[in-house]
Each structure stands twice: as structure tokens, then as C-alpha cells.
Amino acid sequence: MKTFITLAIILAANVTFSQPQKQNNFLQSVVQVQVTSQEYDTFLPWQKKNPSPKIGYGVAVSSSEVITTENLIRNNTLIELRKASSGEKIPATVVMSDEQANLAILKIADNSNENSLLPVQFADSLSRTDDVSILQFDETAQIQRGKAQIVQVSIRSLPSAPYPTLAFTILTDVNINGEGSPVLRDGKLAGLIISYDRGSRTGNMLPYVTLKHFLSDVRQSPYKGFASAGFLWAPLIDPAKRKYHKVNHANKGILVLDCLLGSGASMSLLPNDVILKWDNYSIDNLGFYEDPDFGRLAFPYLIMGRRSPGDTVPLKIVRNGEEKNITVKLTRRSDIDALVGENVTREREEYIVEGGFIIRELSGAYLQAYGQDWQKNVDPRLVNIYLTKKFHPEKEGDKVVILAGVLPNPINIGYQHFRDDIITKVNGKHIRNLADVFRILKDDGSIKRLSLQSMDIDLVLDQSMLSESNDNLAQLYRIPRLRFQHRKSK
Amino acid sequence: MFAVCTISFLFTGVALSGETDLRESVVKIYITAQRPDYSMPWQSLPPGNGSGSGFIINKRRILTNAHVVSDIRFLQVQKDGDARRYPAKVAFIGHDCDLAVLTVEDPTFFEGTKAVRFSDSLPALNNEVTVLGYPTGGARLSITRGVVSRIDYSIYTHSGADQHLVLQVDAAINPGNSGGPIVFKNKVAGLAFQGLMFAENIGYGIPVPVIQHFLDDISDNKYDGYPELGAAYLETTNPALCRDLGMPPNKTGIVVYYLDPFGSAIGCLKPRDVLFSIDGYKIESDGTVLLNDNNVPFAELLERKQCGQSVVFKVWRDNTEIEVNVPLKISADPFAYRNIYDKLPEYYIFAGLIFSPLNRECLRAANRHSHDRNVNQLNYYSQYAKIDNLNKDRDEFVVLVRQLPHPVNTYTQSFLNGIVTAVNGINIRNLHDLKTAMTKPLNGFHVIKFAGMDDSLILDAVATVKANEEILLRYGVPSPEYFEIVK
Numbered sequence: 001m002k003t004f005i006t007l008a009i010i011l012a013a014n015v016t017f018s019q020p021q022k023q024n025n026f027l028q029s030v031v032q033v034q035v036t037s038q039e040y041d042t043f044l045p046w047q048k049k050n051p052s053p054k055i056g057y058g059v060a061v062s063s064s065e066v067i068t069t070e071n072l073i074r075n076n077t078l079i080e081l082r083k084a085s086s087g088e089k090i091p092a093t094v095v096m097s098d099e100q101a102n103l104a105i106l107k108i109a110d111n112s113n114e115n116s117l118l119p120v121q122f123a124d125s126l127s128r129t130d131d132v133s134i135l136q137f138d139e140t141a142q143i144q145r146g147k148a149q150i151v152q153v154s155i156r157s158l159p160s161a162p163y164p165t166l167a168f169t170i171l172t173d174v175n176i177n178g179e180g181s182p183v184l185r186d187g188k189l190a191g192l193i194i195s196y197d198r199g200s201r202t203g204n205m206l207p208y209v210t211l212k213h214f215l216s217d218v219r220q221s222p223y224k225g226f227a228s229a230g231f232l233w234a235p236l237i238d239p240a241k242r243k244y245h246k247v248n249h250a251n252k253g254i255l256v257l258d259c260l261l262g263s264g265a266s267m268s269l270l271p272n273d274v275i276l277k278w279d280n281y282s283i284d285n286l287g288f289y290e291d292p293d294f295g296r297l298a299f300p301y302l303i304m305g306r307r308s309p310g311d312t313v314p315l316k317i318v319r320n321g322e323e324k325n326i327t328v329k330l331t332r333r334s335d336i337d338a339l340v341g342e343n344v345t346r347e348r349e350e351y352i353v354e355g356g357f358i359i360r361e362l363s364g365a366y367l368q369a370y371g372q373d374w375q376k377n378v379d380p381r382l383v384n385i386y387l388t389k390k391f392h393p394e395k396e397g398d399k400v401v402i403l404a405g406v407l408p409n410p411i412n413i414g415y416q417h418f419r420d421d422i423i424t425k426v427n428g429k430h431i432r433n434l435a436d437v438f439r440i441l442k443d444d445g446s447i448k449r450l451s452l453q454s455m456d457i458d459l460v461l462d463q464s465m466l467s468e469s470n471d472n473l474a475q476l477y478r479i480p481r482l483r484f485q486h487r488k489s490k
Numbered sequence: 491m492f493a494v495c496t497i498s499f500l501f502t503g504v505a506l507s508g509e510t511d512l513r514e515s516v517v518k519i520y521i522t523a524q525r526p527d528y529s530m531p532w533q534s535l536p537p538g539n540g541s542g543s544g545f546i547i548n549k550r551r552i553l554t555n556a557h558v559v560s561d562i563r564f565l566q567v568q569k570d571g572d573a574r575r576y577p578a579k580v581a582f583i584g585h586d587c588d589l590a591v592l593t594v595e596d597p598t599f600f601e602g603t604k605a606v607r608f609s610d611s612l613p614a615l616n617n618e619v620t621v622l623g624y625p626t627g628g629a630r631l632s633i634t635r636g637v638v639s640r641i642d643y644s645i646y647t648h649s650g651a652d653q654h655l656v657l658q659v660d661a662a663i664n665p666g667n668s669g670g671p672i673v674f675k676n677k678v679a680g681l682a683f684q685g686l687m688f689a690e691n692i693g694y695g696i697p698v699p700v701i702q703h704f705l706d707d708i709s710d711n712k713y714d715g716y717p718e719l720g721a722a723y724l725e726t727t728n729p730a731l732c733r734d735l736g737m738p739p740n741k742t743g744i745v746v747y748y749l750d751p752f753g754s755a756i757g758c759l760k761p762r763d764v765l766f767s768i769d770g771y772k773i774e775s776d777g778t779v780l781l782n783d784n785n786v787p788f789a790e791l792l793e794r795k796q797c798g799q800s801v802v803f804k805v806w807r808d809n810t811e812i813e814v815n816v817p818l819k820i821s822a823d824p825f826a827y828r829n830i831y832d833k834l835p836e837y838y839i840f841a842g843l844i845f846s847p848l849n850r851e852c853l854r855a856a857n858r859h860s861h862d863r864n865v866n867q868l869n870y871y872s873q874y875a876k877i878d879n880l881n882k883d884r885d886e887f888v889v890l891v892r893q894l895p896h897p898v899n900t901y902t903q904s905f906l907n908g909i910v911t912a913v914n915g916i917n918i919r920n921l922h923d924l925k926t927a928m929t930k931p932l933n934g935f936h937v938i939k940f941a942g943m944d945d946s947l948i949l950d951a952v953a954t955v956k957a958n959e960e961i962l963l964r965y966g967v968p969s970p971e972y973f974e975i976v977k
Contacts, residue, residue, distance in 0.1 A: 387866055414726065
């Protein structure tokens with residue numbers, strides 16, 4: 001059952017030598033992906049930020065489809081593909097993108113013959129010490145080839161989202177000039193670059209297995225994506241702690257800290273459980289196991305890499321000193337269950353502007369909009385909720401609704417200094433999320449008063465002025481819509 | 491961001507005859523001070539030498555800044571034209587108003603000196619003032635001159651938390667000026683105490699009303715400090731809010747929305763109370779009162795009060811105007827994080843883990859690692875302790891501030907800067923509780939729980955017994971604990 005990958009030495013000749021890609025010089029397979037992207041403005045959620053260009057690469061997976069990174073095409077307003085040695089830009093659209101995998105499939109809008117691409121073959125093995133090559137374009141759109149060596153295989157967080165992924169770290173002799181650059185081994189696609197550090201000349205790539213997993217999922221509607229179990233854990237190295245949790249197996253097992261509401265783990269795992277085996281693989285006290293293909297890896301790969309949402313996996317655990325066999329159902333992780341969602345894709349967020357009050361839900365994207373030092377710059381109460389209670393809604397559907405700020409107007413004199421305060425009630429009614437506020441708005445017609453956390457008086461709006469003020473605010477601050485709600489309300 | 495630094499002023503000899511007189515009142519203060527080392531709370535940082543200024547007031551006393559004589563190990567004073575340095579003592583110190591009174595045992599020191607007279611009123615803007623003192627740049631008395639450029643209510647950097655009146659002058663204030671007099675028409679109008687970094691010609695003085703408050707306070711031979719009202723309020727500039735509060739249309743005031751459990755007003759004022767007036771002064775809707783033709787924050791009236799006195803508010807409560815008397819008391823608030831002086835840090839070491847009550851030094855040290863989630867939690871707890879009721883079940887927040895590495899505590903790094911909530915099933919109200927709880931292991935383990943953390947710190951009880959002694963010896967710690975003696 002163990003596949004040993006022999007160390008392959010890439011000779012200069014072996015691209016032409018390799019059989020399936022005999023004629024493929026990648027001129028028709030690698031494209032430059034030129035994206036114009038534009039996010040919504042977090043602090044003025046009714047408007048967008050300045051559009052900005054991004055350049056990366058994609059690789060043909062069919063005559064009209066290209067695989068690239070999700071981060072590259074995130075918030076795109078225009079995607080154009082450019083072939084090697086060509087100045088022509090071919091418009092493309094997104095077929096599917098998944099921020100949990102950082103992958104996307106693009107389709108050429110006009111699939112005429114001259115635009116047709118030559119799909120690449122995926123590699124079928126890759127080892128920790130393989131030599132590989134990297135393709136990218138130079139300034140004149142000629143294909144440039146660089147050498148690289150795989151130096152590490154690990155589970156790490158995606159650069160663009162807080163999800164674990166299998167990453168191959170490479171050391172290269174070229175400066176990688178865009179994400180999505182293909183990495184080849186024996187003329188086959190071994191992976192796509194997702195990050196690169198000029199200083200150390202190292203980059204990380206998503207390997208062929210993840211690309212194949214994604215592609216086969218895209219081909220099988222409905223898209224299932226990558227699995228998650230939904231629990232927090234810690235290594236269990238400390239001998240005192242092992243003794244305390246009555247774990248006798250040497251160097252084995254990790255400690256479950258908490259299960260996320262609504263996750264598969266919450267149905268069967270408990271805090272303080274010690275997981276000895278996951279899906280029949282022994283887990284060591286740091287959370288690693290021996291993968292048949294890639295060697296020693298952190299166990300999240302067993303979830304996101306070797307399984308899919310909907311699968312049920314067997315576990316061997318120690319609970320209260322007793323060994324037990326249980327199962328955990330894997331699901332696709334979703335922001336909806338969290339008290340504070342991440343909104344990693346920077347989707348447009350819901351808001352209400354009423355009497356100059358900007359009301360919205362707290363999100364990871366909102367906090368991070370305060371810049372690199374957001375942990376210092378944002379009110380520590382909100383940061384604390386995010387850092388310690390993000391996954392802990394008291395009840396399903398709970399969110400943190402905030403008065404993000406106040407747009408000065410005569411109606412809100414005396415309230416204009418409020419910023420990033422938590423709203424507990426609207427019109428005297430308890431609220432748990434922004435949908436509640438929308439409902440109250442629908443029932444009551446307007447916002448009459450806001451109650452803020454730890455404040456015993458309400459911010460009251462003069463109803464006789466409100467309608468006029470709203471019109472005035474919309475005009476003055478150029479707000480095309482004073483309220484925005486996604487059509488699919490939770 | 492401006493950094494305000496402590497300093498004080500002096501004149502060179504130009505001058506009115508009055509200033510010549512004042513030369514007999516100004517003294518130079520030589521100090522050796524030593525701060526505790528909060529990262530190793532059982533010992534202190536290297537002692538440092540410095541100097542400041544001061545001046546002689548009645549009853550053979552010297553007035554200077556608290557920051558000049560804080561954490562003092564050795565103290566001498568010297569007068570103009572006398573080479574001798576006289577040992578002195580700190581008789582009273584007010585860290586909240588940055589003032590201190592020194593005494594000199596040797597009566598000969600006061601021969602040929604003269605106590606200053608204080609000005610009866612604040613100088614007006616643009617009045618010319620002179621500043622005397624021993625600033626950096628020379629050894630002898632220095633005099634500088636400028637005008638009063640602003641009188642304001644501002645933060646006193648020594649405590650880092652208190653606000654009082656300040657006198658802003660455009661004369662240069664430099665290190666060493668601290669404690670020197672600011673003179674207006676031959677009388678002392680203030681005491682130079684801080685400057686503003688990265689700004690020019692901005693120096694600050696403590697004006698006479700604040701000095702007088704301090705001297706009045708110590709007249710009973712003890713310093714109580716400024717009372718705190720402890721009421722947070724909102725302006726009532728919004729007409730809809732006024733109507734909602736049922737305020738009569740011709741009335742103005744501010745509305746209380748939060749009462750500090752350690753303040754004077756709790757139990758007297760209530761949330762939703764509208765304060766119409768304070769001691770007969772009408773409060774405007776923005777919280778100011780009209781005082782000597784100036785609109786000043788109503789808190790300035792509280793500035794004049796001593797602990798034990800009262801303040802009377804006209805209050806709108808339940809649609810009725812009532813009078814509420816608030817007796818002002820000393821605020822002993824363990825959740826107000828001021829700069830600490832003249833105190834040794836409390837700590838307790840167990841298994842090489844150093845626990846300490848949360849304080850400003852601990853916050854400062856922790857914030858050097860600003861991206862740590864435990865540090866963020868400390869910041870949250872320090873700012874919202876009372877407002878969000880985080881101090882429920884706590885007399886103080888006990889923090890794991892440091893680890894002295896030893897095999898017994900190898901796996902405890904992730905708990906650093908965590909706030910202890912329970913040890914061995916016992917709720918931790920204070921550092922004493924922690925010490926007691928550590929004597930009661932559960933089934934051979936010590937289990938330490940922290941706020942906001944799912945994981946617990948586990949120690950093998952048997953192993954800690956031996957480790958405790960070893961660690962103290964290895965790291966040269968003379969005592970595993972220091973607790974302040976409760977008076």
C-alpha cells in the first residue's frame with residue numbers, strides 16, 4: 001500500500017523525452033491571467049475601493065478552461081488571459097472558485113478555435129526531494145523556465161485564508177513574478193505557486209493532488225469542496241498533562257480543546273478527549289502521522305486531503321481514561337456558524353444606514369480593514385470577541401451587531417463620537433444578528449432607538465426628522481442604497 | 491502623538507527685584523532613585539542619579555514634583571549660593587497631582603531662605619511669567635521668561651491617568667526644571683512639571699489651585715488624593731434624547747449612563763439621571779459650566795473638593811427635579827491602571843511560573859508582543875474590567891507574567907500573559923487565593939485555568955515540590971513571594 005516515489009532527476013532533455021507531452025512546449029497551455037479586482041469599502045460599505053490590477057498565471061485543464069488560484073481572481077471585475085508570445089487578451093469568466101482551497105477554474109468566454117488551449121497532464125507522484133521546473137512569462141510574454149527543488153512538504157495555512165492546505169515548499173533560481181505559476185515535473189503539472197518570498201527565494205505550491213481533488217469536484221455537480229471536522233486541538237507533549245488525561249500510549253495523541261457549534265466534531269467529540277487514531281492512522285503527540293504518499297504530515301491532511309465533506313471517519317480516542325472508538329462526520333466549514341465570520345473572500349457585507357448610524361455585523365474582514373496593526377488599533381472589546389469567542393455563539397445564529405460609526409448629520413448630534421460599539425437592542429427589542437434588525441425595520445418602519453452594550457441609556461432618533469435626514473444623508477454622503485441585505489437571508 | 495515629558499524651569503538673573511527674592515526660595519534637589527525590575531520582581535533596576543528643582547514654602551517645607559522624588563533611595567537639597575547639600579525626606583507625595591513636600595531636618599538649611607507667596611488667582615493669557623530652576627545645560631540657577639499661552643485641563647503624565655488644570659507657557663522647559671516655580675508678579679503662579687516632545691515653546695506648569703488642593707489635603711498629615719466622581723455621561727445636545735429623558739424644555743444638563751463601582755457617585759446617582767447643576771452652577775448640554783466667564787468642564791468644580799466633602803447636584807430623575815448630595819470619597823480602585831511608584835511589585839512564584847496582579851508595568855511589558863491574543867485580552871480586561879463586569883469574582887486580575895524555564899514548566903509558554911480564573915477548582919479572587927489554592931492539588935495535579943482559554947495548565951504536584959526549591963536557587967530568587975502588608 002505504500003507507494004515509494006523514486007527520486008527523479010530532471011535532465012534537460014526530459015521534457016521532450018517525456019511521452020504524453022511530447023509536443024507540448026506549454027505555449028498553448030500556460031496563460032498569463034490579468035485581473036482587475038475591486039473590493040467593497042469596509043468602512044463605507046455602499047461604495048467600492050479603487051480597482052487595481054493583478055497578474056498571475058493559469059494552466060489549461062481543457063481546451064477552454066484554466067486552473068488558477070482563487071486569491072488571484074478574488075473580487076474581479078475583469079479577467080483576461082494572455083497566451084505566450086501573444087499580445088492578445090482573451091476575456092474569461094469564473095466557473096468555480098473555492099477560497100478554502102485557493103483554487104479557481106476559469107473559462108474562456110469566446111471559445112473559438114484560435115483561442116483553444118492545450119490541456120496539461122497532471123503529475124501522478126511527487127516526492128520531498130524532487131527537482132522541478134517553473135514556468136512563467138518574461139516582460140515580452142516569452143515563456144521563461146526556472147529550476148527549483150522541493151525542500152519541504154507540510155500542512156500550512158493558506159496565505160489568503162485561514163484554512164489548512166498541503167503545501168510543497170520549493171527553492172528556486174528565478175524570481176517568481178505571479179501566483180499560479182505552474183510547477184512541472186517530467187513535463188507534467190506538479191502544482192501551482194501560491195506564495196513566494198524574494199528574500200529567501202522560496203515559494204509554496206499547491207500540489208497536483210489538491211488540484212486534481214478540486215477539478216474532479218468541479219466536474220461533479222454539486223460541488224462538495226474540502227472537508228473540515230470542526231474542532232480546536234492542542235499537542236499533548238507535556239508529560240504532566242498526559243498523565244492528567246490518563247494517556248499511557250507513548251508519544252501518541254492530541255488533545256481536543258473545543259468543538260465548533262454545528263460541526264461534525266460537536267456531535268461526537270468532547271473537550272479533553274485525546275485522539276489516538278484518526279481514520280485508522282496513528283496520530284503522534286504533535287498531531288503528525290505517516291502519510292503513505294508524502295511521509296510525515298500534520299493530521300489535518302487526513303481531513304482536507306484524503307476525505308470529502310459528507311464522509312464519516314473512524315476515531316480511536318481516550319475519554320476520561322478509557323479508550324473508545326467513535327466516528328466523526330466531516331462537513332464543509334462555513335462562516336455561517338461562527339459568531340464572527342471571516343468573510344475571507346471580501347464579499348459585500350450587509351449594512352443599514354439609518355439616521356447616520358452605520359449598523360453592520362462584526363467580521364474578520366472588518367477588523368482587518370484597520371490595517372496590519374488592527375489588533376492594536378481596534379477597540380480591544382471587539383478584538384477580544386474575535387480572538388476568544390469567534391467560534392462560540394451562545395445560540396446558533398448569534399452574531400455581533402455593531403454601530404460601526406455615525407455619519408454626522410443634525411439628527412445625530414451628540415452621538416457622533418460612537419464607533420465600534422456593540423448594539424444589544426433596537427427599538428427596545430433584543431437583537432442577535434443583522435437579520436433581526438432588518439426584521440425590526442420591516443415591522444416598525446424605522447429605527448427609533450439603539451441600546452448599546454454596558455450603557456444604560458439609548459441613542460434616540462427624532463422620528464419627525466428621520467425620513468428627511470435619511471434622504472439628506474444619502475444625497476450628502478452619496479449613498480446609493482441606505483440598506484443592503486443579501487437576498488438569501490440566514 | 492505627543493510625548494509629554496517631565497521637566498522644570500529656572501530664571502537667569504535679569505529681573506525684577508521680586509525674582510531676586512525668589513532666588514532665596516529656589517532649591518536644587520539631588521536624587522538617587524531606583525525602580526523595581528518588574529520582569530524580575532524580587533530585585534530592582536540599577537539606581538540612577540538625577541536632579542530637579544523645588545522651592546521653599548511655609549512651615550519650612552520644600553515643594554517639588556512627585557516625579558522628581560519617586561522611588562527615591564537617597565535625597566539631598568541645596569540652596570542657591572550654598573555649596574552644602576542637606577539630606578532631605580519626602581514628607582508627602584501625591585502621584586495623582588505630581589506634587590511632593592520635602593522636609594529637611596537640619597534647621598540651618600532654612601537660614602537665609604524665604605518661603606514663597608502664592609498668587610491668589612491664575613494669571614491671564616498673555617501675562618508674562620518667569621520660570622526658575624536648575625535645568626540641564628549648566629549647574630547654576632537658570633531663569634527663563636515667557637507668557638501664559640493656554641490654561642487647560644490636561645493629562646498629568648506622571649500617573650498617566652489623571653487630568654487636572656495645567657498652565658501652558660511658551661518659555662523653554664527642560665529636564666531639571668521640574669519642581670521649579672513659575673512666577674507671576676513676584677508670586678508663584680505654578681510649578682513647572684512637564685514639556686511636550688517634538689513641539690517647541692510648550693511647557694506645562696501645575697497651577698496654584700492644584701497646588702493649593704494638595705497643601706490643603708496634607709494639612710491633616712495625610713494625603714488622600716483627588717476624589718473620583720465615577721460617573722460616565724453623555725451630552726444632551728440631541729433634542730430627541732432630551733425628550734426621551736422627559737427633560738423640561740428650558741433645562742440643560744448631561745445624562746449619566748454608567749456609574750463606576752469604585753466611584754463616589756455610585757449609590758447616589760443613577761443611570762438616566764440628568765444632572766442640571768453642580769453646587770449651584772448650571773451644567774450646559776455639553777457638560778461645561780460657566781466659571782469666571784469661561785466655559786470649563788464641570789469636573790473642574792470637583793477639582794477643588796477634598797475627600798470627605800460633598801458635592802450637590804440638581805438631578806432630573808423619574809420626571810422630577812431632586813437634589814442629590816454626593817459625599818466624595820477616596821477611590822481605592824484596583825482596576826484603575828495608573829503608573830506605580832514607591833511600591834514593590836507583588837508576586838508569587840510557583841514551579842517557576844511568576845504570577846502578579848495586573849498592573850500598568852505588566853501591561854507595558856506585555857504590549858511589546860502586541861499580536862499575542864493573551865496580550866489583547868489583558869488590554870481588554872484593563873479597559874473594560876468594570877464596564878463589562880469582568881471584575882465579578884475578582885479583587886484583582888492575577889496574571890502569569892513570566893516563566894523561569896525548568897523541566898517542570900517546559901510546556902507552559904502558551905499561557906503567558908493569561909489571566910488566572912481558577913486553580914484546582916478554586917476561584918481566584920487575588921494573588922493570596924492563588925497561593926492558597928496551590929497548597930491543594932487535585933489527585934496529584936495542579937490545574938490552572940485561564941480566562942478565554944480552552945486549554946488548562948497542568949503541573950505534576952509531586953514534581954513541583956522539588957522544582958520550587960531548585961528554581962529559586964538556580965535563578966537567584968531570594969523569596970518566592972512578595973505580598974504588600976495590608977494596613
